Amino acid sequence: MKKILLAAAAVLALSVGGIPPVQAQNAEETSFTRQEIENIVREYLLANPQILYEVQAEYEKQQRQAQREASRQVIAQEAERIFNSSHDGVLGNPDGDITVVEFFDYNCGYCKRALGDLDTLVKDDGDLRFVLKEFPVLGNDSRDAHVVSMAFRSLMPEKYDAFHRRLLSGSGRANEESAIKIALELGADETELRAAMEKPEIMEAFRDTYALADQLQITGTPSYVVGDEVVFGAVGSEQIREHIETARQ
Known part of the structure; x- marks a missing residue:
């Protein structure tokens, strides 16, 4: 075993710095050639393959921790853009003591299922402020x-909640036609709505959201920001609630 450990140490040294093989520490030991070291390590790993899984698990753990630390720095630096952008819709208590930000796409099946999580969290927590960050990433229909x-939100913010729920819970694919249909049913004037759709601020908002998502390493929907943490995926209301309580503490 001692020879194996010495050999493994030598392989690591060679891989990072070209350091010569480990030399003998007493008369009973001999120096190893690189080929001998590689053969010993290979044989050991073949006999103990679980080590590779342990190494992979540790590597992934360190990567997740590095990602968390990087995200926390972004959240601290860009808090205003993340939590208080005028481009975003707000549900729940606008004056709540904690904010959950959701990056979502109207054609995301996981976002549709996560709508129930939003309802549960807002219903059970009167101090929750829930920010909806529109993040169209699933093609032209989503963007439209x-x-x-x-x-619609710029014209009728008081009905944005109803619009959002109806469009996100629809059975078909969300697109311009289906979204306009819901907007008109909720009382929007079509001429005013189409004029508002041409405003450059909308594309500016999308670009800002894409930039934030890139900084936070968000590549899919739904993704959440709670406190100083990014939560990826439709993890369910209970896990989000745990992050809320951690943020409050």
Whole structure:
């Protein structure tokens, strides 16, 4: 075993710095050639393959920790853009003591299922402020539906909650046509709505959201920001609630 450990140490040294093989420490030991070291380590790993899984698990753990630390720095630096952008819709208590930010796409099946999590969290927590960050990433239909959503909210913010729930819970694919249909049913004027859809602020908002997502290493929906943490995926209301309580503490 001692020879194996010495050999493994030598392989690591060679891989990072070209350091010569480990030399004998007493008369009973001999120096190893690189080939001998590699053969010993290979044989040991073949006999003990679980070590590779342990190494992979540790590597992934360190990567997750590095990602968390990087995200925390971004959240601290860009808190205003993340939590208080004028481009975003707000549900729940606008004056709540804690904010959950959701990056979502109207055509994301996981976002549709996560709508129930939003309802549960807002219903059970009267001090929760829930920010919806429109993040169209699933093609042109999604982009067009989100354009209508942004335009509708600018005209009728008091009905944005109803619009959001209806469009996200729809059975078909969200697009410009389906989004406009819902907007008109909720009382929007079509001429005003189409004019609002042309405003450059909408695309500026999307670009800002894409930039934030890139900084936070968000590549899919739904993703959440709670306190100083990024939560990836439709993890369910209970796990989000745990992050909320941690943030409050």
